Amino acid sequence: MEKSETTDDANRPWQSYHTVYTSAKAGMDGVDKEKVQRIVYEMSKGSKYFENEERKEAFIRQKIEHMRARCAKLTAAEISHYQKVADKKILELETTRDIARIWLHVDMDAFYAAVETLSNPSLKGKPMAVGSMSMISTANYEARKFGVRAAMPGFIARKLCPDLIFVPTDFKKYAYYSDLTRKVFQKYDINFIATSLDEAYLDITEVCRERGLASGEIAEELRSSIYEETGLTCSAGVAPNRMLAKVCSDINKPNGQFILPNDRMAVMTFISSLPIRKIGGIGKVTEHILRDAFGITTCEELLQKSSLLCALFSHSTADFFLSVGLGLGKTDTPPVRSRKSISNERTFSATEDETVLYQKLAEIAKVLSADVQEGGLFGRTLTLKMKTASFEVRTRAVTLQKYICSFSTDKHETCHNEFGAPVEGLTDLDGNYFTFRSNAAVVEESHEPSGIENVDRVSDKPKVRIADDTFHIPKSFGKSEMLKEDLNLRKVEYSNHDVLVENADDLVSGAASTSNQSEPLLLWIDGYKCSLCGMELPPYFVEERQEHSDFHLAKRLQMEESAPHSRAPQLRQRSIEIDTAANQGKRKKQKSSSRECRYVPIDMFFVKSNQNFSN
Ligand code: DCP
Ligand code: MG
Numbered sequence: 001m002e003k004s005e006t007t008d009d010a011n012r013p014w015q016s017y018h019t020v021y022t023s024a025k026a027g028m029d030g031v032d033k034e035k036v037q038r039i040v041y042e043m044s045k046g047s048k049y050f051e052n053e054e055r056k057e058a059f060i061r062q063k064i065e066h067m068r069a070r071c072a073k074l075t076a077a078e079i080s081h082y083q084k085v086a087d088k089k090i091l092e093l094e095t096t097r098d099i100a101r102i103w104l105h106v107d108m109d110a111f112y113a114a115v116e117t118l119s120n121p122s123l124k125g126k127p128m129a130v131g132s133m134s135m136i137s138t139a140n141y142e143a144r145k146f147g148v149r150a151a152m153p154g155f156i157a158r159k160l161c162p163d164l165i166f167v168p169t170d171f172k173k174y175a176y177y178s179d180l181t182r183k184v185f186q187k188y189d190i191n192f193i194a195t196s197l198d199e200a201y202l203d204i205t206e207v208c209r210e211r212g213l214a215s216g217e218i219a220e221e222l223r224s225s226i227y228e229e230t231g232l233t234c235s236a237g238v239a240p241n242r243m244l245a246k247v248c249s250d251i252n253k254p255n256g257q258f259i260l261p262n263d264r265m266a267v268m269t270f271i272s273s274l275p276i277r278k279i280g281g282i283g284k285v286t287e288h289i290l291r292d293a294f295g296i297t298t299c300e301e302l303l304q305k306s307s308l309l310c311a312l313f314s315h316s317t318a319d320f321f322l323s324v325g326l327g328l329g330k331t332d333t334p335p336v337r338s339r340k341s342i343s344n345e346r347t348f349s350a351t352e353d354e355t356v357l358y359q360k361l362a363e364i365a366k367v368l369s370a371d372v373q374e375g376g377l378f379g380r381t382l383t384l385k386m387k388t389a390s391f392e393v394r395t396r397a398v399t400l401q402k403y404i405c406s407f408s409t410d411k412h413e414t415c416h417n418e419f420g421a422p423v424e425g426l427t428d429l430d431g432n433y434f435t436f437r438s439n440a441a442v443v444e445e446s447h448e449p450s451g452i453e454n455v456d457r458v459s460d461k462p463k464v465r466i467a468d469d470t471f472h473i474p475k476s477f478g479k480s481e482m483l484k485e486d487l488n489l490r491k492v493e494y495s496n497h498d499v500l501v502e503n504a505d506d507l508v509s510g511a512a513s514t515s516n517q518s519e520p521l522l523l524w525i526d527g528y529k530c531s532l533c534g535m536e537l538p539p540y541f542v543e544e545r546q547e548h549s550d551f552h553l554a555k556r557l558q559m560e561e562s563a564p565h566s567r568a569p570q571l572r573q574r575s576i577e578i579d580t581a582a583n584q585g586k587r588k589k590q591k592s593s594s595r596e597c598r599y600v601p602i603d604m605f606f607v608k609s610n611q612n613f614s615n
Helices: 002-011 034-045 048-074 076-095 111-119 154-160 171-188 206-212 215-230 242-249 264-272 284-294 299-304 306-312 315-325 354-374 479-488 500-508 540-562 565-579 581-592
Strands: 103-108 128-131 138-141 165-167 193-196 198-203 234-239 258-259 379-387 392-402
Touching: 034 154, 048 284, 048 306, 048 540, 076 315, 103 171, 103 215, 103 242, 103 500, 111 128, 111 138, 111 171, 128 154, 128 242, 171 193, 171 215, 171 500, 198 500, 206 215, 234 242, 242 258, 242 264, 242 392, 258 306, 264 299, 299 306, 299 315, 306 315
Parallel strands: 128 165, 234 258
Antiparallel strands: 103 198, 103 234, 128 138, 193 198, 379 392
16 A cells, blocks of 8 residues: 555655645636646746755655654653643633624635726636736636636646736736725724735624624625625625634635624534635645644644644644634734834855855845834844755844844844854844844744744833735835835734744745845835736735745746856846846747857746747
C-alpha cells in the first residue's frame, strides 16, 4: 500500500504541489483540481519560485513529522492531563458565547470582473479575468470553471482557459463602486466594518429589531438595494458572529445568501462538518499540518482532538482552534484602529560580506527612522526581515525598553539583529511600533505572527496591532499616506488568527534578493499598484502581495543568473520595461533580439525550458 502510494506520488508529483493558485474559491467546486494542479506544476517547474515552494513544502513535511513524533511519544498520563486542560478551556470558552447579536457579512461577486462587465456588457457570459499575463486580480465565474482564479499568473490562466479574455485593472473604477455599496451598508449599520473594497461586516441586530424583520429579509433587501444602486450582485451571510457570517456569505455565492440562526444547536450542527479551511485564519499551511499531523479536516475534529492540540500548540493557538471548534467568533464592534507599523526595505546584490550587510542595515535604518520622524511616530518593537537570494526568510524582532524614533545611538539600548550582532539603538521617545519590514514570524509556540493582533508589552500603553506591512513605503512616504493606509487597516479580525503555522511560509520564503540596486524590488505606487508591472493589489491582500513580490524576485534572479555579471543592471532596466503592462506588445521584439537571448522572459520563466510554448 505504502509502496503504491509512493509510486503514485512519483508519477504525479503535482499532487503535493499546492500554491495559492490551486486552492478553490467560490464557483470552483466542479473544477478538475488535479488538472489545475498538474498545469500549474508543469508551468512553474524549474523556476526559483517553484524551488522555493518545494522548500516550503519540505519544511512543512518535516514539521508534520516532528509533530507526529511528539504525539506518538505522549504517554497516557500526559494525554489525560491535556484532555483535562482542553476540557477546562472548552468550558471557559463556552461561557464567552454570545448569541445575542446578528452579524451580516456581505461580499460582492467577482467584484473587479463584475465592474468591468458593467462597463463592457459584451463580456457577459464569457470567461474573463481582470489583470495581466503576470498576475490576475480576479476571474468571473465562467473562468473559474476552468480553475482560473485570483492571484494566478495570467499565462497559467490562459493555459487553463485558452479563450480567457483579459481586462486590465482599473482601481479607481472599483473604488467608485465600492463607495456606492458603502452608502447602502451604512443605512443598515452606521458602524459597518469594511474589510476590503468589496466586503463588509454589518451588525444588523438593531435594524432587524426596529423594523420587525427577520435577518434573512434584511439580507434580501440589502442585496437588492446594492443591485439597484450599482447593477452589481453580492452575496451575504448572516450568523451570530463575524467569523461564521463570513463563512456563510460564501455558501451560496454568487448572488445568494445563507442564514445561520442565533441558536447554539444550529451553530454546533453547522460547524460540525465544516472543513477547517473555510475558516478565516486557517490557510493552506495550517490546514495541511492539522490534516497530516492530527487527522483533522473538520471543525468538529478540532474538539475531538483537543487534548493533542493543547499538548502541541501554544495557549493562544489552542484557544483559537478550540473556539473555532465551538463556532465562536467576535461579536463586538471593534474601534477604528490606526496604523501601527511602518517598514522599509531594500533589495541588493547577494553578498556574504558582513560589512556590506551592516552597511545596508544602517542605510535602511536611517531611511526608516526618517520616515518614522516624518510621520511624527515612535516605536518600540523593531523587526528585521531578511530574504536570501534563494527566497529563504529570516526574521528577528526585539522589543526595546523605550519608545524610539531616531537613528542615533543610545548606549543603553542595543538589540540583536539578524546577523547576531547588536544593531545601534535608537533614542528613547514615546509612541508606537515600527519595523524594518514587519512580520514577526513565529512558527509554533508563540502566537504573534504577521498581520495578527499583537499586544504591546508595556502595560500602561494601549494595545497595538501589527499590520502586516509587506507593502513598501516610497521614500516620499509621509503623514498623508499613512492616513490613507489607516483606512485600509480597518480590515479586521477575521484574519486575527492567521495563524501560527501560516508563518512557516515566512521562515522558508521571504524578502530581500539580488540586484545591483539599493532600491526595493518593487513599490506599491499609491499604495496599491505594482511599480514593475502595474498590477493593482490592495495592501490587505497580504498573501497575494507576497506571491506577487516573490514572482518578480524569482524572475529577476532567473534573469541575473542567466546574464553576465556586468550586464545585470542594464538587464534589470529592461526587465522593468518588459514587465510594464503598457509594454506587453514589445515583448516579442525583445525576445527575438539576440542581445536578449540570455534573459528569460516572464512567460518562459514559469515554464520548463524544454517545453514547447506554442502548446
Ligand atoms: N483581489 C485581488 N487579488 C486577489 C484577490 C482579490 O486583487 N488575490 C481583488 C479582485 C476581486 C476583489 O479583490 O474582485 C474582491 O476579492 P474577493 O476575494 O471577494 O473575490 P471576488 O469578489 O472577485 O470574487 P467572489 O465572488 O469569490 O467574492
Ligand atoms: Mg468578492
